[in-house]
Amino acid sequence: MTLWLLPFVFFIGAVIGSFINVLVIRSLTGEQFLWGRSHCDSCRRDLEWFELIPLVSFFALRGRCRTCHTPIDIMHPVVELLTASLFAWWFVIGFAFFQLTTQPLMIIQPGFWLLVGLLLLVIFLTDIQAYYIPDWATLMLSLMTLAYRFVLIGFGIYNPQSLAWALFGAALILFFFLFLWLITGGRGMGFGDVKLVFALGLLMEWPAMLVGIFLAFVYGAIVGVGVLIVSRQRRGVPIPFAPFLILGTATALMWGDSLLRWYMQFL
Ligand SMILES: [Zn+2]
Structure with missing residues (x-):
């Protein structure tokens, strides 16, 4: 175990976090991205340079x-700390897990999940700050997930049938959200959410995606009721939906199958 690397990983995470801040701000203002x-x-x-040291400079x-x-x-500082924590968590939790895989998956697998985490963080942040989900992030998430699964199929450790089911399920959820979007006239959720659920469905796979989407509605309802109680007067407070989709996805990725099994025993 090379846990002594942890402070280093944490700091790299904070650096990436400050980069994510720039990505989020420039996505919202339409500024040039990288230059x-x-x-x-x-x-x-x-x-x-001394004003750009993540976390340290702010204090x-x-x-x-x-x-x-x-x-x-x-x-x-909040995003820098969040990203740094994400990196540290990924490093500690993933360590035993990554060692089970072989080259070159030892790099590809943890790299993929780290990138997924960062993309979800960007979407989470732009949606809570501006009710906006950048298309590039949704598209990148879908393409990366597809590419990753194809690589796994290439190594013979992933069943092509599972990918077919994931595509089918993601399309099903996409149409369900499209339907919701049409009947609510776009007031319940944005079109960005409709596109996002396809990417998240691919990521969660079938049938865990059902758990993830269901939980997104549960989380959203809990927070929605909470907001109504706190802000009595202002009734139509808009609440971004992507954060709940992302929290639902995270839950489903970690415990989706066990939650589903637990639920099925009651049927
Ligand atoms: Zn100034």
């Missing part, structure tokens, strides 16, 4: 821009 230096969101001044600067003194968006 262009980081600048203060308020006075547009280019940032120096060293006491949460304010050095020149215009505008408070730095709290999302910066």
Whole structure:
């Protein structure tokens, strides 16, 4: 066990987290993605290297821009910490698991799941901040999942029939959401959610995707009722749906099959 690497992995996660902040902000403002230096969101001044150290800089600067003194968006340190924790968790949990696989899957498998986690984090963040799901993230998630499954089939450790079922199930859920979207006139959820469920369905596979989607509605209902109680007056508070889809997906990926088995014994 090379647990001494953990602080390093945590820091790499924080660096990727600050990159995700840039991706999210630039997805929302339509700015150039990869080129262009980081600048203060308020006075547009280019940032120096010592203002770009994830987590550390925020606390060293006491949460304010050095020149215009505008408070730095709290999302910066929060996302950096979240991503760093995701990396640490992936490293600790995955360690025993990754050793079971052989080359080159030893790289491909953990790499795939880490990228999936990061994409889901981006979608989660853009949706809670702006009710917006970037198409590039949804598309990348679908293509990556398909490519990954094809690689597994190529290595003979994945059944092509499972992929056919995953595609069939994802299409089924896509049409179900399209139907919901049409009858609610797009008020219940955005079209971005309709596209997203296809990608998530592929990821969860059949039949775990049924658990994931069902749980998304359960989580959404719980939070929706909570919001109604807290904000009594404002009735039509819009609640982004992608975060619940993502939490449902995460639950289904970890415990989908056991939850389904548990449920089936009552039938
Ligand atoms: Zn500034």
